[in-house]
Amino acid sequence: MKVLVVDDEQHVREGIRLLGDWERYGIDEIYEAANGEEALRLIQTYKPDIIFSDMKMPKMDGIELLERIKKQHPTCKTIFVTGYDDYHYMRKAIHFGSFDYILKPIDPEILNQTLEHAVIEWKKEEAERKKHQSSHQLINEMKPIYRDRMLTKFINNDTIKDNLYEEFGFHLSQDYTAALVRVSGKSIANFQGDRDLTYFTILNVINEIVTKYECGIGFRYLSNKGEAVIIFWDKFEQIDELLVHIYQTLKTVLSVSCPIALGSQVDQSSKLIDSYHHAKQLLLNSNILSTNKEKVYIHKLPVDTDVKSLMAYSSDIELAVQAGEISAFQEVIERITKDFTQDGFLSFKQLIHFEKEYQIISNTWTKKYGLPSPVTDDVAEYIDVFFDQNGTFRLEKYIARKTREVALFLTRVKRRSTPKSINIIYDIEKYLQANFDRDVKLQEIAERFYLSREYISRKFKQEFKENISDYIVKIRMNRAKALLKNKDFKIYEIAHMVGYQDDKYFRKVFKKVEGVTPNDYRSLLFESN
Template sequence: MRALIVDDEQHVREGIKLLGQWDEQGIEEIFEAENGEEAIDLIQQYKPAIIFTDMKMPKMDGIQLLEWIKNNQPSSKTIVVTGYDDYHYMRKAIHFGSADYILKPIDPEILNHTLESAVADWKKEEASRKKDKSSHQLMNEMKPVYRDRKLTHLLNSQEVNKSLYEEFSFHVAQNYEVAIVRVNGKTIEAFQGDRDLAYFTVLNVINEILSEKQCGIGFRYLSNKGEIVIIFWDKFDQGDEILRCIYDALKRSIKVSCPMALGKLVHQSSKLIDSYKHAKQVLLSRNVLDQKEQRVYIKENEEQASLTNLMDYSSSIERVVQAGEMRAFDEVIEQILKEFKETGFLSLKQLLHFEKEYQVMSHRWLKKYHVPYSVTDQIEKQIDFFFDKNGAFQLDQYIDRKKREISLFLKIVKRHSLQKNKNVIYEIEQYLQANFDRDVKLQEIAERFYLSREYISRKFKQEFDENISDYLVKIRMNKAKSLLKNSQLKIYEIANMIGYQDDKYFRKVFKKIEGITPNEYRASHI
């Protein structure tokens, strides 16, 4: 296995080489590059499994390199190492699939934990890649991908490639209609999170019915996540009926509702995108609160003409944030939802609009109160979670979740206000003193004190000149020395009292730290 370290500073590259436990992870060769351009040459030549990269470099920076790796060497696991604790860099690292994000100066414990996780993930994926190398399986996997790509291009362009006629039995017709089938999170869950298997199964059901009717073709629409598109070229008078047939077949097969919408009739292939856009509006205008058995939508719902804006309540929301009272928030939320609860109508478009505004406002709050957290921009994914298997939106559960998020935010703001007058690192040290007799994980500390693991590790070492794990051992040894002065206590009892289940391991650690065995220490102090 090979690794590559990309950084324009030589001492950083040498530091990573020195601190990394390479032999333990089975990494036999380590290469170095000063910038992205040099890195690409080495990646093409040696195909390293693990790549450490800085973000700010001359010629080609880390963001450009990560994008190139994602497109050209996606099997490599990338780990960003940077001195910039910047949300933009972190977001880009996540976007391009980085395994982790480490801040300089590098903590050996964090470095090796990250390296171990990246190697484990790479080995797992490599085993899967080897298993799937058979040419027959590869061809079967590529056929639907190729079809989806070609038909997505057809929908988005104004010309039809003649090869489509023969490859996919696509029919040239005078008229067309486009329908959208929504594949949400519940559908993916039905296949244990296997997205590709979910699409494969849903498309098989759809195309089997369309083939029998000889009226259209379905494909995964690659321009928009969570959508399957159907292009009808015949039997337009039966479009509603065929979609209901497909809906029922999918519900029987996967036990999950897949909402569908039918677009308007268009008279040439170059207008397919217009039919798609109309179907999208029909889908967005649907009432997510209704309890209908079949969620097939043929026409746009005009019950709610204008959208309600959260921003109209921004001054009220700002006041309750400043007050830090959750009860005041409850009143504002109920005021906003009053109309929707009374009428029983809430369009998907309105719901997405609410979620988008909520994300914008959350980001503004986090920035204003200097809270080092980020908000997700995956709006539809956030909402998908609250649709049940029958496709009905669980409004009360959604509101409860938002209330918990807001409550947590208020606690975070309060804690950050207190931290202005307190050194949180010394709070962490006191927490270790109080919990020395159990295995305190860095993640536990991060969640308790609302700080990142990297920040805690870096600041703790600056304050105490030791990493957290070594400091915890020191606390335990000091406690052990105190307990050893009591001749009534057995060695194994003392080991258990300070958090070691194995007294042999305790004896080994004690001798390593103190230079003598526990028995020798006891003999010299009693």
């Protein structure tokens, strides 16, 4: 802590320095001033926490100094030191916020008691200030999150308390409209994958523009991934122009396109969800092959395009797989491309649907041949890489990627179809022979031999004419029959030795497979001998 001693008499200042138990109260810096003007300069520079000041001084007396301190440095604790036991001065000092006063000549005990009380009070108030500051900072940090959550609920027809409208800067109106901004994975990648920072930047741009015109508010729409929404309540005749301005600014800031669609105008806030859905349909049905500079979609009615299915080409795909050559796929790929992009049109909705079906078909074929199946959690983020900075879909790059994926699949199928795959099945059989006495799971085998469970099951049955679980039972029963030849082994011991912890269950399985109980089998063995 810091202390400032203000007095025009040097011996008084020195006396206070000598008499104060500074170290005890955590005070490690002490400054001196000979008058009020000098004191103000030191206060501005060093910001002391406690000030001892004389009442009567040249240039600026203690009361004027205290008045200035109260306005400019209200957290200071001021203690007056005076030789005048004057009620008039004390009343003014109390009026301007003096913490306490002590009389000259200074009593060391009174000085330190007053100092102690001042330090305790200052620390208490400082703790409250920090608590308030921390709380205020947290509220400011939480405001965007809280705003996003509340406005997402609001657009989904949840009511908001009237006092919260003003808190968000939301204006009640007779008419509203919603605009949808698509936030792509590329945008987030430009911020090193920091999704929150991406939205913070985007919403700063949006809200700076709409706040300037006092016509709307933007927020992160939490019901759907990759979306920001703007609610407009005024300046409807300027919205088209504002959206183009927002689009261009976002593109400059993010170096990537954020397509925007404007929904229909509605006459009450409860219908905002209809305006949002209108905007969503505009985005989904927009032509992603378009080379227009501004990807801002404003139409009276969305054009709902038909979605074609890749499943219609399943028989052609199967024939191409059986041919085993990429050249067999070229014709299929060209035909699919032509059918899906008639008249140079491909909607975002169609692309999403195509990619989902492609992954289903791809996973079906990879599993059939025991190959690892690639999994894409977010289809929209996967296809984002095929859009250029202007938001135009690069169809040629996408087709080239799919062609490489198919070629790689065919290469792997050829490798799986060699005798090596048969050898792996016999390796699995050896593994079962070595581990028959414990519960070997199919997943364990798949992980050990880097094959899918479906492939192992199918190939094993093709090669050994029975499934794995039945094969293990056969191994166990053969081993049990060998052990039953030794009279020294109890039945329950044999059960444990071949992998059964429950000897009753072992007896049941043995009888089912061999037609007799283990005891009867042993008896028959020794009778024949």
